[in-house]
Amino acid sequence: MAGIMSYFGRPDTKKAVRDALVDLQQQIQILDKKSDQLQKKIEQELKVARANAVSDKPLATAALRRKHAHEKQLDQLRGQQTQLEVQAETLASANINAETVAAMKKAAEVMERIHSGMSATNIDETLEQITDQIDQAKAISELLASPLSGDPFAEEELEAELNELESEALTKQLSHAERVPMYIPPGAVRKETTEQRQVTEYDEEVALRELQAELAAM
Incomplete structure (x- = not known):
């Protein structure tokens, strides 16, 4: 854990990790080439031993000794190559973990700054202020929409x-x-x-x- 945390205080750590990974990959490639060369030598010595197994046994025996020596060296190279590959994978994984923790730490610091001025009490007070302002705005709108006081024309x-x-x-x-005529001419009959x-x-x-x-x- 201490190694991971020290990652934050060293600006050159990322470059060092990249350089180390490059060195490991280069060394793995070198060992891979040597392994190919040894494999070819092993095949060549085996061919010599087979060709002289009957006609020249000492020569065939010497070829087999060289073949076994090459095989032993090849095993050592392959072991080293495996170790380098494991180390490269471990370093890359550690680098990813460190970068992940660094990103999380940075995000946590930002969140802390954001929440530094916030609390449940502050939020309640802010919401209460907003509600008061809304009520005040409604009251002002109602006053502006109502008739002016002191109307010169009384309702009565x-x-x-x-x-x-x-x-x-x-x-x-x-x-x-x-109007119904009050005077009825002579001879007229008023019927209603x-x-x-x-x-x-x-x-x-x-x-x-x-x-x-x-x-x-x-």
Whole structure:
């Protein structure tokens, strides 16, 4: 853990990791080439041993000794190559882990700065202030939309004037209504049934209601 945490305090660590990975890969390639060369030598010595197994046994035996020496060296190279590959993978994994932890640490610091001025109490107070401002804005809107105080035209005066106009209109309407003639010429018979009287009264009542509706709409 201490090695990972020291990663944050060393700006050159990333470059060092890259350089180390490059060196490991280069060494692995060198060992791989040597392994190929040894493999070819082993095959060559085996060919010599087979060719001289009957005709020249000492030569065949010497070829087999060289073959075994090459095989031993090849095993050593392959072991070294395996170790280097494991080390490269481990270093790359450690580098990824360190970078991940560094990113997490940086994000945690940013979150801490963001939340430094925030708390449940502060949020409640902010929401309360917003609510108060909304209520105040509504109250101001209602005041601006309401009629101005100190209206010079009192409601009672307007109603009295309206009643006066209504009376004048009704009087004028009735004065223009058709009147029943009071004088009956000689020989004329005035006949007025009960139904006719009801129709006349109904017409006058309808006319009166229509006039009232017109005045109310003014």
